[in-house]
Amino acid sequence: MSIKNRMQALAGACALGLALTVSAHADGSLSIYAWADSIAPDVVAKFEKETGIKVTVDAFSSNEDLLTKLQAGSSGYDIVTPSQHFVKIMIDSGLLEDIGATSMEAYQQILPEWQKPWWDPTGNYSIPLAFGNAGYTVNRDIYKGPVDSWKTYFEPPAELQGKIASLAQPDEVIPAAQNYLGIEYCSEDPQKMKQVLDLLLAQKPSVAVYSSDNIENRIGSGEVAAHFWWDGNTMRVRHNDKANVEYAMPKEGLVGWLDSYVVPKGAANIDNAKKFINFMASLENATDQYNYYGHSSPVKIDETKALYNKENAPELFPTVPVKMGQACSPAAQELVTKVWTQLLQ
Structure with missing residues (x-):
């Protein structure tokens, strides 16, 4: 927005x-x-x-x-x-x-x-x-199942099919898929990137929308049951709007930024x-x-005046690996672009 x-x-x-x-x-x-x-x-x-x-x-x-x-x-x-x-x-x-x-x-x-x-x-x-990091958020009024793996998002169970939303760009979605598949970021291997494409194409019928705007309303209102999103944004909509949402901690790891x-x-x-x-x-x-x-600070803050901690903002304190997104080579970026273009065509 x-x-x-x-x-x-x-x-x-x-x-x-x-x-x-x-x-x-x-x-x-x-x-x-x-x-x-x-x-x-x-x-x-x-x-x-x-x-x-x-x-x-x-x-x-x-x-x-x-x-x-x-x-x-x-x-x-x-x-x-x-x-x-x-x-x-x-x-x-x-x-x-x-x-x-x-x-x-x-x-x-x-x-x-x-x-x-x-x-x-x-x-x-x-x-x-x-x-912070990028992962996925679920609306607990709609989905009651586990959120400890990317499998829930990329290979959704019946109750999530048609009720998932993704981002409009591949920047963090593809690395998340690579985390799930055990493929290194910025891969220059066409066969490995075909695995990513196949996963996303199989997921596509379950995706209601590819959008990076208005996410808080879409997931908070229950328009969708799961949305690719960010840690602090999830925490804010939970705190500020009292939305019944939960940020997943997939064992395969989150995408850092x-x-x-x-x-x-x-x-x-x-x-x-x-x-x-x-x-x-x-x-x-x-x-x-x-x-x-509501995202973690890389500069010094006054901890005595900070509003968020592990107890009231668990989203900001991940319990699974976080792998920082990387700058890809031209060859790797070309494969990312091809995957995303074929996905959305």
Whole structure:
């Protein structure tokens, strides 16, 4: 579901007697393109108030859509938030600004395990925003059976047939199928990828829709009984909407992701972008962001003020293996594209 948040910048520069306050404020604007509902509006408003920078937040629902926009050039955005393997693709394609991330205040807040990861080994381009995993969610008002394997989703029992929903893109669905089949991510073996295609084609009659939008309403209302989805999103619809949903913990493993702040090449407001990234990574603001978004934080937060823990948010603390999605070779990506194209034709 696409959203756009437009917030009013301070008018203090025009007001008599506020010169000293306004002198500390930055000028201009900041345009952000992020996953839908991923950036806390209250924290954005706080940033605007403290800096005088006017912020616009637009939303995307897939890494593929974001990549296409950047490849087209002149996106008009100053910050975007791709997942790890797409950060790697964007760096290799020259689509991102070198913001010297390791020298930024925000870098000091990153948890050690997420510093200089394989997708940004020099630490020049990205500051992490949130991490989690992709799996499937069931509506327990409709489906009462086990959710300890991907078999439930990819080879659904009778009560789920025709009541499953998938995503519109292959980015996480195919790796999940590979987890189930015991096939390595980014396989360049056509025979192994045919196994993936055969599995998805056999599942297709049970799939009501392939869509990455409006998932919370589709699964929360019981329109479908199972939906490919994400950990924190499931937790939020369970907490906020009191939906009777459960996030599966398949023994074959979940598909991991980490989204980061990056700056597109040629962005008009790089300094403002870095100010925002530093602001969001501070202990207080990162905690507020975590409490809003409901996905795990790769930067330090105040645990005493964090709303979620193992007891009330088990979705965020997986009990099965999590394998991070990878940036595939051109040959492997071509096979992924072929599988998905044949599936949806």
